[in-house]
Amino acid sequence: MGYSLAYWPILSLSLLTMVLTAATETGFAALMRPLMDGSFVARDPDLIRWIPLAILGLFIVRGVAEFVSNYTMKYVGRQVVKTLRERLFWHLLHMPVGAYDNTPSGLLVARLTYHVEQVAGAATDSLTILVRDTLTVLGLLGWMLYLNWRLTLAVLIIAPLVAIVVSRVTRRFRRLSRRIQSSMGDVTQVANEVIDGQREVKIFNGQAYEQARFDQINERNRRLHMKLVAAQSGHMPLVQFIVALALALIVWLATLQPTLESLSVGTFVSFITAMLLLLTPVRRLTNVNVLLQKGIAAGQNIFALLASPTETDLGKQSVKRARGHIEFRQVEFAYTPAQGAVLHDITLTLQPGETVALVGRSGSGKTTLASLLPRFYRPQHGSITLDGIPIEQYRLYDLRAQIAYVGQHVTLFDDTLAHNIAYGQRGPEREARIQAAAEAAYAMEFINALPHGLQTRVGENGILLSGGQRQRIALARAFCKDAPILILDEATSALDTESERYIQAAMENLRRNRTTLVIAHRLSTIESADRIAVMQQGRIVELGTHQQLLDQEGIYARLYRLQFNTEAPASGLGL
Ligand SMILES: Nc1ncnc2c1ncn2[C@@H]1O[C@H](COP(=O)(O)OP(=O)(O)O)[C@@H](O)[C@H]1O
Ligand SMILES: [Mg+2]
Incomplete structure (x- = not known):
């Protein structure tokens, strides 16, 4: 809600058009009375002329209002998605190393993709339903009260019944959707592992194991979804049946002697129309729980992550x-x-x-x-x-600016060699520095043999390079950073003796000063x-x-x- 409220001018436009939509709904029911009594019973020529025009006009207003309210709501929704993703991504960039050690990456990715959508859905779709449908229900009920308060009271007696059914099911939804979310995380996690470790999976003949593991998780996901579907589809007919009960009751009450006398055809048709028009918004309102609960479950995940501590950076020394x-x-x-x-x-x-x-x-x-x-x-x-x-x-930034690091597992980004070497670097004379760094790391000789030289893209995580080549790129990156402190953690482990001689020389270069x-x-x-x-x-x-x-x-x-x-x-x- 907080994220949506930042767009209050657009939200107010949306709310305004929702009021219009709700009003046209009531207007339609109200139109039934003159339509019946005027056009068909009294055969008033004036009414016969303007009623069709009124219907057209009503639906034109309604169409425009619906378009505007939907568009503006979605607009706010997408803004919320964008803002949340922005914050989450920032958070991911600033999360301490230890937090990464303890959280599966699939879960983190699911927060950024799946959960954010759910929260945005809750924040806007359910808001639409809550506002528009509540107003519609109020409008229609108001009209019904005006028409015949006794019959309306009878309708209202049914309402608590509906409420009881809804609250029963709500708790189940919430539990189920939380479990579905965590099982989505599992699906992503296993898929990621298989994709990243595809060579290991192949060579150790792990396909059957991974397939079985995935099938199990996949099946669990399906089962959870089906439970949700069962709860969802079971409770809708239940609500409808209760409404049908009300309808039957109303028709029976309306046709009892004293009431029958006082009701015109138009009033009765208008009343029944209003009651039937109540069905959809009431059903949506009872269903809005699902959406809200999903959103709340996803929101708990997202905001827990957002609330988790980021790296402490209280240093002032630059x-x-x-x-x-x-x-x-x-x-x-x-x-x-x-x-x-x-x-x-x-x-x-x-x-x-x-x-x-x-x-x-x-x-x-x-x-x-x-x-x-x-x-x-x-x-x-x-x-x-x-x-x-x-x-x-x-300052954390300044401290890390002093350190160049080459590790055992070289991480390359899916970009050109030049960008990989100058990763995180800005400023002038970049080209010259990249070239010099690549030469100092003895990487130029193989880079020159590549079709596009330094502009060659390395593929995801440098898949297109050999281990030794990657390590030389990592050394070039360290050269390029030109930091006063250097950490080499088993930087030569991926090398044969031949390339090690090069690297050894490159490292001697790098270590100087x-x-x-x-x-x-x-x-x-x-x-x-x-x-x-x-x-x-x-x-x-x-x-x-x-x-x-x-x-x-x-x-x-x-x-x-x-x-x-x-x-x-x-x-x-x-x-
Ligand atoms: N992220 C981590 N979380 C918990 N324990 C760890 C983590 N990384 C390493 N360890 C443990 O710390 C110890 C030292 O590991 P490490 O520093 O990687 O050793 P080395 O680099 O000398 O091989 C090991 O017992 C290892 O199991
Ligand atoms: Mg180690």
Whole structure:
């Protein structure tokens, strides 16, 4: 309602025309009296002439009024859809990383598509029905009271019956439509997974499993819909039957002696017409519940999402270009209280321009540690500072502007290579910078071989490129951003030895003059780091240069020997 009310001038026009529509409805019933009594009983020549014109005029007014009220209502409805989508999309862009971890993406997409439509439907369609049909009912009832109040009272006795039936069914609708919505989310979710993971599904012969899973959800969705349909279609005839009862009762009452005397043919026909005209708006009014309940259920989902917290950005400190001095001090972090801390007592300093490598088993917390820096998550204890200032005190935008990131899973957008490389960048000399970045990442050689060079579209998530090519594009993106801090999280994992040599050179280029946090499995790729931190179960257990760590004869030395020995025969360096 709040969203609709923003368009109150248009809404008022809509309401005004609704009043007109309702008035013409009553007008039509009223017209029946002179039509019957004047034209057919009294045979008044004047009436015989103007009644057909009156009918025409009535329906012209009605047609125009209906058009305007529908058009304006839909106009407001679409505006509401647009505004809600805008807000939701903004919210999605600003939701914390943790909220994404905990919500299936299909559900988020359903909020944006399906649920928004339902809310808009409730906000406008049901408003139309509530206003127009209520007015129509009031108009018709008023006319009926004027014609014969005794008969009208009889009609009104039926009304509570209708109300009871309606309220019975209402609760069921609400429950059902909420369940339908969540099952729509399931349908989208499974479909998304299959579409994204189609290669895995094929190679692991998961078709039968996915089909079965989908069939189950699909069937559940159908069943829920059928329950809703049953409730919906069952209660409509029920209401109609009650109205028919009323009709029978009225006809019986009207034909009783004293009343029959006082009723003209025209009055009776007009009364019955008004009563029959009541049917449709009353039925719509009892059905408006479904629409409203659906809308409310969808609204609860949408507004819960909109009310969920966005990333905290209370920092005031702005910074153009940081020096790149980073300090972790006794940092402790847990994703969820239940899971317990995955980082313990992390203390680590990175001097400006220094490269620190993180090594350790998978699951030891390397990625987690790196993701604290751009404030994807907030540590529960300890502090992280950039150039001596806690990172929470920076504006989020400014903080993230200091960091370039290349991860294991390169995300490419369905756009040209140039746009992918310059993603998020604006400003002059873009073309030149893209070119330079692509060259520095050793990506130009394969880009030049593509039909449209940098203007080649990469397809959804870069499906048209190889893993190594994608990683080089990701490196080019990092070059293009030219940030003082660089995070490389297993950025070379998708590469063969040949392309790794290129990437290695590209990374050396990239690391120059930047504070770099590099995470790598292959220890050969990090030997040149200034210092190496070895992580184990969320703690830094060893810290030093490559040589120092080897001399320490600890975990790093053991890991190194292990890799060195297995890799030695292949690279021909074995002793
Ligand atoms: N989004 C997440 N939510 C909850 N737990 C997570 C999440 N990401 C990682 N973890 C857990 O945190 C621990 C460290 O993971 P991670 O930092 O990815 O390790 P690494 O990068 O060293 O392989 C693991 O036990 C992992 O299960
Ligand atoms: Mg990792």
